Amino acid sequence: MAYWGALIVSPPVWGAIADGIHNQKLAHTMCLVSAAFLFFSIQYVTSFPLMCVMVFIANFQTQPSFSLLDHASMAWLERVAGDYGKQRLYGAAGYGAGGYFASVVASSLARGGKTREGRVTQESKGHSSPARRARSVYDLVAVETISELPFFFHANKIIERFGTAKCILVSLVAYGIRMITYAFIPNPWLVLPIEVLHGLTYGLLLAAFTNYIYEAAPKGTEGTMIGVLFGVQRGIGGGLSTLGGGWVYEVLGGRTMWGIAGFIVFPLSLVASAGFAYLARSYTTQSPAVSKGSVTSDESSLLATSDDYGATVDVSAQC
The missing domain is CATH 1.20.1280 (Monooxygenase)
Structure with a gap:
């Protein structure tokens, strides 16, 4: 908590x-x-x-x-x-490389499957040994990370071409496909091809949200607005889904949990996406003229005089 x-x-x-x-x-x-x-x-x-x-x-x-x-x-x-996406992909590559090698180390340490008293654990004799579980983890991390890179690299072009709302919609549809597949898939290794959609559900979605929030926020409040986005998305959304999903998983099992996510939460997310598209289409924000106090010290070395700086920004054009 x-x-x-x-x-x-x-x-x-x-x-x-x-x-x-x-x-x-x-x-x-x-x-x-x-x-x-x-x-x-x-x-x-x-x-x-x-x-x-x-x-x-x-x-x-x-x-x-x-x-x-x-x-x-x-x-x-x-x-x-x-482009934000082209810079963010380095973080994805670092995360993927670190997660992959950490999982390899965990897999190496798990081989043998002995307890402190020297007894061989029951799981190490069967199909679901600690080494196998660690192997599946780093395979998932590798596939997810590789799928992120092209979407981060081309994120700005995709957003400019199709708009923020359509990018969010496509990402949510990819989420729905993943969740419904998890509910019915018979073999865990069949998850790997589906994990390619992680590039849409994370890479494109993160770039779309971040770009939209930064451009829509009034000048001088960008940090606060990005913080609100992070708190709502990772904090409230992540916290409620973890608590609720964990309870359903414990009581009803994993397939039921993913089924609820795919057939109840997913349609609700589409409704929310449609509401966002409707509101964003008619929303225009007026950025106030820049004063000396609103220019950050990080930006001052690059800030040049611009006639259109502080003009009206119509974020609805991106939706």
Whole structure:
């Protein structure tokens, strides 16, 4: 609960702080350094209540690092006419490589399947040994990461061509296909071909959300808005789905859980997507003229005089 609470609250709070001090890099660095110190200090805590407090504070400092990094990246890319997706794919590649090699190490350590007393575990004799389970994990990570790269690379062109709403709709349909497939698939290894859709459900969706929120937010509130997006998507959405899905999985089983997601949650998400498209089509935001106080120190070295800076931005054109 401490993790989800921090995930909901901290990104908007630190995003607002970054907007207030006009320095995303400083806020990002403060979060990373303090979080590393707090997590390192947990090992010396002997009281359980104090440990819970430390875990909450450490996560409160850790979770905003992702939204702050997106904010800083978008601010710089706006000045150099760069693409968010092409920069974000390096993070996906690093995550995939790290996850793959970590799973390989876990698989190597799991071989043999012995307990501390030296007894061979029952699972290691059968089909579902720890080594096999670790192997399936790093295969999944590899497929998912590879599928992300082309969608991140071409994300901006796809969004410009089809619009944000259509990209979100396609991503949700891909989610629905994945969830329904999970509910009926007979062999776990058959999941691998379906995981190719992860590029749509994560890569394209993340780029579409981030680009839209950054462009739709009034000047000077981008960090706060990206933090709100992160808190709602990863915090509220992730927390409710984890708690609810975990309960259904425990009581009714995995197939029922994925069936509910595919046949109930998925149609509801399409309704929500249609509502977003309707509202976004008629929404126009007026960006206020830039003042010296609203220009961040991160952007000042790249900020050039522009006649159209601060003009009306019609985000509905992208939908």
